Amino acid sequence: MNKKIVLLPGDGIGAEVIHAAKDVLTAISKKFNHEFDFQYCDIGGIAIDNHQNPLPDETIEACKSSDAVLLGAVGGPKWDNNPSHLRPERGLLGIRKALDLYANLRPVKGFEKLLHASPLRQDIIQGSDLLIVRELTGGLYFGQPSERRDNGNSVVDTLTYSRKEIERIVDKAFQSARLRKKQLTSVDKANVLESSKLWREIVEEKKSDYPDVTVNHVLVDAAAMKLITEPTSFDVIVTENMFGDILSDEASVLTGSLGMLPSASLAEDGVGLYEPAHGSAPDIAGKGIANPIAMILSAALMLRYSFQLEEEAVAIEAAVERVLNQNYHTADLKSEDGKLVNTNEMTELIVNEL
Ligand code: NAI
Ligand code: MG
DSSP states (O other), rough: OOOEEEEEEETTHHHHHHHHHHHHHHHHHHHTOEEEEEEEOOOTHHHHHHHHHOOOOHHHHHHHHTEEEEEEOOOOOTTSSOGGGGGGHOOOOHHHTTTTOOOOEEOOOOGGGGGGSSOOOHHTTTTTTTEEEESSSSSGEEEEEEEEEGTEEEEEEOOOOHHHHHHHHHHHHHHHHHHTEEEOOOOOOOOTHHHHHHHHHHHHHHHHGGGEEEEEEEHHHHHHHHHHHHHGOOEEEOOOOHHHHHHHHHHGGTTGGGOOOOEEOOOOSSSEEEEHHHHHHOTTTTHHHHHHHOOOOHHHHHHHTTTOOOHHHHHHHHHHHHHTTEEEEEEESSSOOOOOOOOHHHHHHHHHHO
């Protein structure tokens, strides 16, 4: 198989972990006889520095004409005081919109060996295996107007959703549940928000199209609590953009570290983008100690969802598990008797397992 993959390293540890994914994909291409062509493009802070634009047109064009995109992370203190059109996050939101990446899939599955790395009790998290399906191109992060008023003394952000936007993410969630334990939890705030009321109505309407899937509705505040008190009660969670953003960082606690959580962002039938759930981690950037596993598992999701290379995806996931079982860990994963390794060493261990 011959595929063109765009790499968007971005900023901070994004640039460090993207090489890890490339090394692992190169190992996969040799083992399974594929050809992957990689093209690097700028996004985020580095793109502001190089092009005065967090999302240059060349980057959009390269992504659109590729078979899949891998992204590290964007942002950092250097650009924190920039005006909003020159913020790294604009690049990220912009590429999601440009590729119409409406569905963000975040599988959260604890590795047995890392049960101790979570601050939560082992008996609570043991066996947790869930998928958060987050709407990614609507809601509060995109709604207009979003501005300061009265000389900056009042503000407005806007939460909008159309029926079509909700229907397609709800369908994606039902379809995902069908491939798993067939339990769908829709998370909203329907006791307060109009957008959530329409969301809930649509989930109810769609039920008859997927009679094999069990559905329940949970308010987001209760869901936040249940996620860390009864995580094994969830299979697939579907929710709007901001709720999904917050719940997925929370869910990373189940896996021991934000550095373990991959994600896939999918379009209806276009290019997919794959990125770790974490950010650019300025506190550890440049030290070479970031955990590359979230990025590497994101590359596995790319093989699975964009290229239908299930065996190759499983090979990566199994290699990660074997390395963890040998007691290796990066600094973010606490361990009493483990062997501490840095980004490059962890990557090399995984490549060698392949
Ligand atoms: P963050 O996810 O970058 O870091 C949160 C904490 O987790 C930090 O202590 C960090 O060291 C640790 N961490 C994250 N990933 C890690 C990894 N792979 N290995 C080891 N430790 C890891 O979130 P934070 O600090 O809130 O944001 C930092 C910057 O990243 C900001 O500029 C923010 O806007 C940006 N950001 C970008 C995202 C993206 O590009 N998708 C997502 C979230 C934040
Ligand atoms: Mg986030």
